Structures are given as C-alpha cells and as structure tokens.
Amino acid sequence: MEWVSSIYNQLNMASLAAGAILGTVCGMLIPRIAVSLSSAIMSFKRNQRKKFLESGKVHKWLLDYYRGRGALNDLYVCVIGGSESRIPFFTKRDWQGTTLIAPHSDDIVVHKQASPYVAKVNMRMLKKRHNLGQRIFGGGDTLCLDRITDHGSLQLHVRRCRFYQMATALVSLEEETFRTARWGRLFHTPIRDESLSSLEVAGKVNTLPYSTGCTVALAFREENSYELALHTRSHSTMTFGGTKAVIPNFGLEPNSSERGKSEYSILFHNFLREYCEELFDYEQLIDTQKERRPSPDWFTQLPEASKILELQSDGKFELYFLGFGIDALNGTGNIALLAIIEDIDTIKSIRMSMKANWEVGAGSSTSESIEFIDIYDERLETWLKNHRIQYGSAFTLALAIKQLEALMENRKLKGTDDQV
16 A cells, blocks of 8 residues: 555645645736736726816816806807817906016016915825826925905915925816716715806915916917917826927926025026926926025026027017916916017027927927927817817917917018018
8 A cells, every 4th residue: 555655645745846836826927917907907097087088078067067157158268260169267357468577576476475385185096196197296395376366467376385285186176077077966066166166266265275387388480470389298297188288388386495586586487497397308307406406596507598598688588478367177377478489590499409308298209299380370279179278278379379469460560570
C-alpha cells in the first residue's frame, strides 16, 4: 500500500503547488482586472457625461426653468451677425458699457481686505469630478463675487476664498442642474431656487462663494477687419468642456500676497498672467515660481508679457471692459473684456509662437486648436444657434464685435482705415 500512499502524497504536493501558482496568478491578475474594470467604468461615465452635456438637454432645461418662474426675459438675448439666441445668462444695461482699462488702476473690481468666505468644502464630490477627467486642483486663493453696486457706475466687490470652497459651490450647483435636467421632477433645485432663480436674486449679496471670472475677446487687427482667437474647451476643464470659447478665459486671483502688491490693477494683472499661461503654456512655470519670487509681477518679464506692455505704451494694445453678467448654469460672475492688438508684426509673431495649454481641447495641433475667426465669419452664428458657445463667451463676443465694428467705422470716417 506504500505505492498508494506515495501517489497520494505526490497528488497532494501537486495540488498544493497548483494552489500556490493559482493564488499567485490570481493575486497578480485580480488587482489588474479590478483596475482595468474601474478604468473602463470611468471611461464609460466620462463618455456618457460628455454626450449628455453636448445633447442640449441642460440648455433646454435652464430655459424651461426660468420660463416656468416667469423670469425668461431676465436672460440675455445674444445677437451675433444676423442671428440671435436667448442664453442662460443674467445681465442688464447698467452692467454694460465700454471702458478703457488703465494698467495701474481700475474702478470696476473692488477688493478690500474683508474677511474671507467661510464655506464648506465637499472633497468627495470634487473627487468624483476629478475621476471624470477634470483637473480639480489648487490650494490657493481665488476671488469670489460678494456684491454688485451699480449706482452711477458699476462696481464688482470681491472677496478672497479658497479654491476648493469656490469649486464646491460651483460643482454643487452644476450637479444639481445636471441631475434635474436628466431626471426631471424626481429631484428638486434648492440651490438654484435660493441663489439664481431670477436676475434680481442673482444680483444680491452672495452667501455662497461663486467664482468671478473673465472671458477675453482677443482681437487681431487685419487689413479691413479683425480676427478673434477662439478655442474648444478641453473636457479636463471644470466647466463647459467641449464648447467654443474666447481665450484667455480665467477666474480672477488676488494681485497681492504676503510678498507685496502688484503695481497693476486686478484686471490687468490677471489678464497678463493668463495671456502667458493659456496662449504660451507658461502655467507650470508661473505656478512653480510664484512662491519663490519676491514680486507678484515677476512674470511681466516674460517676453510675451513684456511685448504687451511695450505695445500698450506705444498705443498699439488696448484692454477694454465691455460688460458683466452672471452665468445661470453655475453662478459664475463673468467680466467681458476686449483685448486689441493693432501691430501686424506682433500678430504674426504670436501666431507662430503660440503653444496652447491643457485647457484647450487636445488631439490637434496648436494652429487648429486655437482658431482665428473673422468677426463676420458665419461659423460664429452657427455655433450660437446650435448652443455650442460657452455662455460667457457668447456674451463677450456679441459686445466685442459691436465695439470692433464701431472702431472700424470710426476709422473710415477719419480716412485712416489703411493705416495698420
């Protein structure tokens, strides 16, 4: 019977060896399978979110919401060329008007050292957005809209808040909107009802730290017209991924820190920094250096920023305030700016040296991802009618084109149209 016992022992040893091998293989494969499965699920969710946002359902739901509350006429009617479209964007005439922004002072954005916002942060919700491929980052300060005064002249009062506080307020409102637009009456809209139910409500003192941002129509002088720089927003951005938008396109940050205060106004300082970051991909450099440099204006030494300052001194660059409004999708305060470059040689140099950053839709060359569109190009009307333009950018484009047309008409009257 020894041979039976021997066979049994050999089989037992083989079984143990097979079990060990199987355990090792499973130990190696199962985590990989789990990671692959998780990645596939997140990819599916990202694609579903992308399709949903591009379906137009959110746009329609927003219009229906305000129509149902008798506030549809509070929304801006955007006119570009021969087309017009009502968009979910609050503004009024007292918030619009062309003002040249001086580099060293402006009376539009008022930032006094008031106490910062005290607001909750929902990192779990922000992590979900991060898992959808959005770049939710930042531990620094941003400027959030506190209140609006328009007695005689518009002033936007802003306060410091932490980035994650602002992101929580913005994403909470968007997620509430997306959920209700998708599932209808199964869900309520307490955040929107309290803070954005009408123009009157939106214009009151903010109890939540909603972002204050700028959409800049960057205009390049051509022989008989102007071209505007537009881009397709990457789906990695926190909001409005996949839409057409002007560039630069950014949230305001303080122009002062423990190291000192900028010599430039909040709007001019932020424009210069974002111009360098978004059109020449200096963001990483600026982020890594801002804590090391003694002056908050150190980036003005970058060649692209220095050139803008030189052109401004020579009268070949101007920055205008055009108007202000509030994005009804996510509560962002939107400052519309127009930046005009008149020097042809500089324009050629910019076109050749541009390098778009991560906020511009990937998958194409820089020349294709940032487009230069004539102000009379019919594509602008098509994008407006199809709701493909970021709401703040649509507002900015409408006002910018009107201002540029006035400048061209003024040149014709003066007989200087050919002087570039």
